[in-house]
Amino acid sequence: MRRERLSVVANESVGPYTLLRVARGSLEPGRPGQFFMLEAPGRVLPRPMSLCLAPRAELAFLIDPIGPGTRALCALERGETLQVLGPLGNGFDVEVERPLLVGGGIGIAPLPYLAQQLPGAPAVLGFRSDWHAEAAELVPNAQVCVEPVLVTQLIPDGMDVLACGPEPMLEAVRRVAPAAQLAWEAPMACGYGACYGCAVEIDGQLRRLCVEGPVLHAA
Amino acid sequence: MLLNASGCLDALTAPDVARSLDAFVTKTVTPLPREGNAPARIAETDVGMLNAIGLANPGIDRFLTRNLPQLEKLGVPFWVSVGGFQTDDYADICSRLDDHAVVSAIELNVSCPNVEAPVESATQIVAAARLATRKPLWAKLSPAAPDVGEVAQAAQAAGVDGLSLINTLRGLKLDARTLRPALGPGQGGLSGPALKPIALAAVASCYRATGMPIVGMGGIQTGLDALEFIAAGAQHVALGTVLFADPDAPARIRMELHAAAAEHGWNSYDDAYAVAHEESLSLRTT
Ligand SMILES: Cc1cc2nc3c(=O)[nH]c(=O)nc-3n(C[C@H](O)[C@H](O)[C@H](O)COP(=O)(O)OP(=O)(O)OC[C@H]3O[C@@H](n4cnc5c(N)ncnc54)[C@H](O)[C@@H]3O)c2cc1C
Ligand SMILES: Cc1cc2nc3c(=O)[nH]c(=O)nc-3n(C[C@H](O)[C@H](O)[C@H](O)COP(=O)(O)O)c2cc1C
Numbered sequence A: 001m002r003r004e005r006l007s008v009v010a011n012e013s014v015g016p017y018t019l020l021r022v023a024r025g026s027l028e029p030g031r032p033g034q035f036f037m038l039e040a041p042g043r044v045l046p047r048p049m050s051l052c053l054a055p056r057a058e059l060a061f062l063i064d065p066i067g068p069g070t071r072a073l074c075a076l077e078r079g080e081t082l083q084v085l086g087p088l089g090n091g092f093d094v095e096v097e098r099p100l101l102v103g104g105g106i107g108i109a110p111l112p113y114l115a116q117q118l119p120g121a122p123a124v125l126g127f128r129s130d131w132h133a134e135a136a137e138l139v140p141n142a143q144v145c146v147e148p149v150l151v152t153q154l155i156p157d158g159m160d161v162l163a164c165g166p167e168p169m170l171e172a173v174r175r176v177a178p179a180a181q182l183a184w185e186a187p188m189a190c191g192y193g194a195c196y197g198c199a200v201e202i203d204g205q206l207r208r209l210c211v212e213g214p215v216l217h218a219a
Numbered sequence B: 001m002l003l004n005a006s007g008c009l010d011a012l013t014a015p016d017v018a019r020s021l022d023a024f025v026t027k028t029v030t031p032l033p034r035e036g037n038a039p040a041r042i043a044e045t046d047v048g049m050l051n052a053i054g055l056a057n058p059g060i061d062r063f064l065t066r067n068l069p070q071l072e073k074l075g076v077p078f079w080v081s082v083g084g085f086q087t088d089d090y091a092d093i094c095s096r097l098d099d100h101a102v103v104s105a106i107e108l109n110v111s112c113p114n115v116e117a118p119v120e121s122a123t124q125i126v127a128a129a130r131l132a133t134r135k136p137l138w139a140k141l142s143p144a145a146p147d148v149g150e151v152a153q154a155a156q157a158a159g160v161d162g163l164s165l166i167n168t169l170r171g172l173k174l175d176a177r178t179l180r181p182a183l184g185p186g187q188g189g190l191s192g193p194a195l196k197p198i199a200l201a202a203v204a205s206c207y208r209a210t211g212m213p214i215v216g217m218g219g220i221q222t223g224l225d226a227l228e229f230i231a232a233g234a235q236h237v238a239l240g241t242v243l244f245a246d247p248d249a250p251a252r253i254r255m256e257l258h259a260a261a262a263e264h265g266w267n268s269y270d271d272a273y274a275v276a277h278e279e280s281l282s283l284r285t286t
């Protein structure tokens, strides 16, 4: 577990989202689906973010500014620094035969890095609006749908689904692809097993998502 | 000594962080296993956070058979935090821990929100625990009592060896959009920087009331914060919420603490012990 102060290389708009690029320092990018805890300037707690891309010597995060912490992260400017801890948690298992990447909204965040490790894998992405759908440019081979069309309508049978998105989407994906690997979210204070704040029901028991997940096998 | 605050570190998941402390304090252990509350269990507030973990823990049986041997292997001295819902719960757990030489001390979490009348129940719990174990006993008190110094005196009379100050204070956060509680169970315990002045006041009051050894905690983020707790009358300090943002906080705060003491011309931060009380005396008399 490493934590380091990294400096911002760029903060770029992608539709309503922001791609925060930081110099990597000595941190490892980790496996797709793993996450980092990012210091949110002015806030008490850091915020969990999936690694979106690992350009040379950088780490990049796709951030949806929905509250004080994410807005502070999106407002960072080139040259400013922030503490970053990670990589944390368990990522996707990429040893699958017929991968299909499924993402909804900001849930597409881990998919660009995942796609790099699964070259040629198809993706289906769902968004709330055309503006949000601009983020689809980050994911190769993607078929995009905008509400009211839902991604679950685009999932063919017999695929090894790797999905990230809002909870209702993951529940729906689980129904059509019972063996899918799903990346879940929970409010997290620490990201490394210290607070027991991120408990979710796993195998009928409340367990720490930051330790057991965030990627869980649906079955 | 630098410790963690109970419930703010899992030594088995993050052994390196535990090893950077002088002693590790476990999450509160209760008689029976507890899954804890349904999510959401944490929410950030303006200068702190709320938690409603609900004392999730394996229960004393599994703690003894599974956790204790693993904690022993870590090689860090550790304290066990003990909780319960009636006096006997505390006494039972204390007597079962008493045989385990590896447990350096017991912290009685008598600041559980379920405990109604703090003075009487804290006294009874301490007295019963005192009969059940020879280990050093620390009473963890809540700042919500009308007079925490009075609770501390009662705990001292009942045989406690030191005080841990303070536990969280009850708070509520509403989701700005829905105006419903942000936490699953509704309310939670407030920790972090917002707690610091309240914690300092509790440390100072209990120091004046008892002169006992105190572990000070509540919103410590920097070495200077830690020095203030020592000045208010804490011999030791514990880190809670700061560990969530910064697992390297123990080493950092130790360094900052030495630097802050040196700035006052002290060789050791021990020289700061209770100086706040001398200071206020001279201010009042001049
Ligand atoms: C493992 C993991 C990876 C994540 N990866 C990304 C990512 O790559 N990009 C990204 O933009 N976001 C990601 N998130 C979500 C992000 O961490 C939260 O949006 C952020 O913490 C919100 O902070 P805030 O201060 O902006 O808003 P807050 O004020 O904390 O929250 C605003 C609203 O969102 C809700 N909320 C907050 N956190 C969560 C959560 N974790 N799950 C569900 N609802 C929540 C709150 O209840 C509130 O209604 C991830 C979360 C996890 C657990
Ligand atoms: C997530 C969380 C869990 C906690 N669990 C316990 C617990 O099990 N037993 C206990 O005595 N105190 C518990 N506490 C209280 C802390 O030990 C400490 O008293 C309090 O957080 C104040 O310190 P801080 O501001 O540095 O966090 C918990 C606090 C937090 C934030």
Ligand code: FES
Pocket: A187, A188, A189, A190, A191, A192, A193, A194, A195, A196, A197, A198, A199, A208, A209, A210, A211
């Ligand atoms: S986020 Fe703290 S235990 Fe998972």
